[in-house]
Amino acid sequence: MGRKGAVVAGHICLDIIPRIPGGNVQARLTPGTLIEIGPALLSTGGLVSNTGCSLHTLGIDTRLMGKVGDDPFGRIILDLIRAQDAALTQNMIVVPGEVSSYTIVLSPPDADRSFLHCPGANHTFGADDLDCATLRDARLFHFGYPPVMERMYLDDGAELETMFRCAREAGVITSLDMVMPDPQGPSGRVDWRSILQRTLPHVDIFLPSLDELLVLLRREMPVSPQAADALLSEMAAQMLEWGAGIVVLKLGARGLYLRIGERGIAALPDAGWRERELWAPCFVPEPLVGTTGAGDATIAGFLAGVLRGQSVEAALTSAVAVGACNVEAADALSGVRSWDATQARVAAGWARQAVTVGVPGWAWDAGHALWIGPHDAFLRKRV
Ligand SMILES: Nc1ncnc2c1ncn2[C@@H]1O[C@H](COP(=O)(O)OP(=O)(O)OP(=O)(O)O)[C@@H](O)[C@H]1O
Ligand SMILES: [Mg+2]
Structure with missing residues (x-):
């Protein structure tokens, strides 16, 4: 029997969102006060739910591997996911x-x-929580948010490395997303440079946001978009050197950058998936409602493109298309559409936001509606 689908593991939580009628409730919340509020909305948060359920919506056979307790909040998390599809929860821990x-x-x-965030069971998630038998049936393993999962960053990231080594040995494509660490908290004080250096050799696809990467590596924040653009090639080259196969950097409303080194990844032997440097502008949301989970949805679009055998240009386009669908709804999930509906929107000439790259050496590829960078082998062949 062939391998199928994706396993999405890592951070998951229950978001409790009370309806607040108005007024700066945080400022009024002093000791001894009572403030009347409306009913609470309950939804799942974290990449296990955001990226996992988006992949499911995009038609990928997906299993979620988040860790919860045997408590009422844990049961609500499982119920909310089960409401999408019971199969999604089969491998929840x-x-x-x-x-x-x-x-x-x-x-x-x-x-x-x-x-107000309680990390709970996310802090005790370790390599031994991973169900390797399920991994051996899947084509892809996506993990996220180690900066908010204590065991993953303590001990210099030994647990994170072990987990990715195991996943690699199970023969899946491995993929890693990050999140902003708390600069004042313990995750802001650990040495992420050394954690990434030991983990990335086992990571096929690394997809942090540029901002997260700069904070993790204690780099100064760029003062202008041009200064940020100038950092992209350098940061990506560093991640490739440390061992990642494909680097995808999320740039918010400025789109999505991709770089692949000479080696590429074993699962994608096609020449189109080696030595590439591309930049996808965002699609124009109709209208922009909220960016909750935009990064997670964008990753789901890219991974779905990979699993469905798209070209690198098409997968990058799928990524920004799913990201733009996400920002058309306030929550993390309801904006995302089916794979066919998403592709149909792109094919129908969905407008893209204009983005100019602030560094020289880039060329606009009108056919794919992507910028091609100076490290792209195809661009070099063309000129
Ligand atoms: N205003 C927008 N219009 C269209 N697409 C957007 C917009 N903002 C974000 N996106 C899409 O979402 C992607 C990810 O956004 P961002 O860089 O904010 O990720 P992130 O920091 O990981 O976010 P998150 O907090 O959701 O995890 C972008 O690359 C883009 O494709
Ligand atoms: Mg993110």
Whole structure:
């Protein structure tokens, strides 16, 4: 029997989002006060739910491997996922005695959001939680958010490396997403340079956002878009040197950058998947509603393209298309459409946002509606 689908593992939590009628509730929340609020919306958060359920919507046979406790919040998390499809929860890890992770989201209509977050079982997720038999039946393993999973960054990332080594040995394509570490917290104090150096040799596809990568490596934030653009090739080259096969950097509303080295990855032997440097502008959302989970959805679009055998140009386009669908809804999931509906939107000439690359050496490929970078083998052949 052939391998099928994806396993998505890592951070998962329950988001509790009370409806707040108005006024800066955080400022009024002083000791001894009571503030009346509306009913709470409950939804799952974290990449296991966001990227995992988006992959499912895109028609990929997906199994989720998040870790929850045997407690009421854990049961709500499982119920919410089961409501999408019971098969998604088959490999969820339920540990008696552990606490399920939850976030209380204070999101007043007229002020910035604040979060009260309990990491719970995400902090105890380790390589031994991974179900290797399930991995051996899958084509792809995607893991995310080690900066908010304590065991993954303590001990200089030994657990993260072990887990990716195991996944690699199971013969799957391996993929890693990051999240912003808390600069004041323990994850902001560990040496991410050394953690990435030991982990990336086992990672086929590495997809952090540029901002996350700069914070993790303690680099100064660029002062302008041009300065940020100038960092892309350099940061990607570093990640390739440390061992990643494909580097995808999320750039928010400026789109998505991709770089592949000479080796590429074993699962994609085609010449189109080697020595590439591309940049996809965003599609224009109709309209822009909210960016919750945009990065996670964009990753799902890219991975779905890979699993469906698309070319690198098409997979990158699928990524930004799913990302733009995501921002058309307030939550992390309901904007994402089926694979066919997404591809049909692209084929129908969905407008893209104009983006100019602030560094020389890039050429616009009108056929694919992508920028081609100076490290791209195909561009070099053309000129
Ligand atoms: N305004 C927008 N219009 C269209 N697409 C967008 C917009 N903002 C973000 N996107 C899409 O979402 C992708 C990811 O955004 P971003 O770089 O913010 O990721 P992230 O930092 O991982 O976000 P998240 O907090 O969702 O994990 C972008 O590469 C783009 O494709
Ligand atoms: Mg993200």
